[in-house]
Amino acid sequence: MGVLEGKVVLVTGAAGGIGKECALLAAREGAKVVVNDLGGSVAGGDAGDAGPAEATAAEIRAAGGEAVANSDSVTDYKAVQGMVEQAKDTFGALHAIINPAGILRDGMFHKMSEDDWDKVIDVHLRGAFNVSRASVELFRDQQDGTYVHFTSTSGLIGNIGQANYAAAKLGVVGLSRILAMEGAIKGVRSNVIAPFAWTRMIATIPVKDEASAQRVARMKNAMRADQVAQLAVALASPEAKDVSGQIFAVRGNEVILFDQPRPVRNMANTEGWTPRSLLDVALPAMKNSFFDAGATASVFPYDPI
Known part of the structure; x- marks a missing residue:
């Protein structure tokens, strides 16, 4: 029996990359799957194509699973409400997204x-709001529901040239945290994954020097979308009922638990601070605890396992 036996799961972006691997694995683990994908380009903004989502759904059915396709955009709230209704109409329920x-x-x-700012925020942050808000009342009413959202080390750590993506992805972390806090007494869980995996999105990153070429080569050869899907499906399973509000990363065969912002240093002045005393005393005292401006590669400089 699979870890999602008898469950109904909606997977967005499921025509390729991580989304497709999540949909295929969820089906193999016993879930009935709503396969959503607009079928657009990596940059978004085009009309989309219903074919890619249907191709994934057909692959699931050919392997003996149950799946239905949906080619609406996660940026359209009414369309996302339709995805939830489609799951209920087709399979009688929805348990995880x-x-x-x-x-x-x-x-x-x-x-x-x-x-460029608006489109990225719309898909990632607004999309995360849409799929969560369209389903959260159902999840709360049935006291059973799980979100597996996706963040990025671009937001958690930072990468040059991705301000829009980083802002959206760090926003998703905040949303997931509140979903977990507010849902705890109602059996609603939410976690996020920062994936390292070669996908068509990653393939668009420009390679400008030898160091970046080596990073891309490591990702292409040793960090796969199917490895990320293993954790996503595990988190969607009811067996992970005690896991919520967490930030994970998957890097090859590594599963990484990230810390979350907490105080690292405190300076107090009973007489109150002034700009001068802050510059002379507080900030210099805290300097050794500052975080540098290094990108993701500076935090993960080693080859994936």
Whole structure:
């Protein structure tokens, strides 16, 4: 018996990459799957295509599973409500949402257009709101529901050229945390995963030097979407009932638990601080505890396991 036996799962962005691997694995683990994917480009903004979502659903059915396709956009709240209704109408229930749908529009912040900012925020952060808000009352009423949202080390640590993506993905972390806190007494769980995996989104990252070429090569050869799917499906399982409000990463065969912002140093002045005393005393005293401006590669410089 699979870890999702008898459950109904909605997977967004499921035509390729991590989403597809999550949908296929969820089905193999016993779930009935609503396969959602707009079928658009990595940059988003195009009309989309119903074919890719149907192709994943057909692959599940061909393997003996149960799946239905949906090609609506996660940026459209009414359409997302329709996904929830589709799950209920087709399979009689909805128990979990795995939400890796996303786009990239990279660029240095001083050159970033409003449209590039808005589109990325819309898909990632608004999309996470939409799938959560459209289903949370159902989950609370049935006292059973799980969200597996996706963040990124671009938000948790930072990567040059991804201000829009980083802002959206760190926002998803905050949303997931509150979903976990508010849902605890109602059996609603939420966690996030920061994936390291070669996908068509990652393939768009420009390679400008030898160091970045080596990082991309490591990701392409040793960090796969199916490895990320293992954790996503495990978190969606009712057997992970005690896991909520957490931030994970998957890097090859590594599963990483991230810390969350907590105080690291405290300076007090009973007479109150002034700009001068802060500059002379507090900030210098805290300096050794500052975090540097290194990107993700500086935190994970070693080869994946």
